[in-house]
Amino acid sequence: MKPENQFILHKATGSTAISVTYTVQRKLLLSAFSLALNAVGGASENFVISINDNEGAAYDYTVYAKDMVDVQYIVKTFSEPIPLFVGDIITVTYTNTNSKTYGLKLIGDIGEYR
Numbered sequence: 001m002k003p004e005n006q007f008i009l010h011k012a013t014g015s016t017a018i019s020v021t022y023t024v025q026r027k028l029l030l031s032a033f034s035l036a037l038n039a040v041g042g043a044s045e046n047f048v049i050s051i052n053d054n055e056g057a058a059y060d061y062t063v064y065a066k067d068m069v070d071v072q073y074i075v076k077t078f079s080e081p082i083p084l085f086v087g088d089i090i091t092v093t094y095t096n097t098n099s100k101t102y103g104l105k106l107i108g109d110i111g112e113y114r
Helices: none
Strands: 006-014 018-023 028-037 046-052 061-067 073-084 089-094 102-109
Touching (some): 006 018, 006 028, 018 102, 046 073, 061 073
Antiparallel strands (some): 006 102, 028 073, 028 102, 046 061, 046 089
């Protein structure tokens, strides 16, 4: 992955539940993400990133899941970036019962798909 190939695919902020969907508009790689909370989550709830594959439910999968009870920050670069195609949907969810203020970024990479 080259830094010049990376870009912010989607970003979100708030203090309620995270329920983000992003429909892929061109072939790309999901290379990284970051999540920052203003304090540890404090409740045993999962932060989840999943892919709804355009080919159908049989191909859907979870990319990342983490219990946020004692987590404040996540910065994750995938050792193998996730290939995505037009029509695939990235879904990010987190219940956020304790209303922590968050900042979320999904990082894309045009890499070999340039």
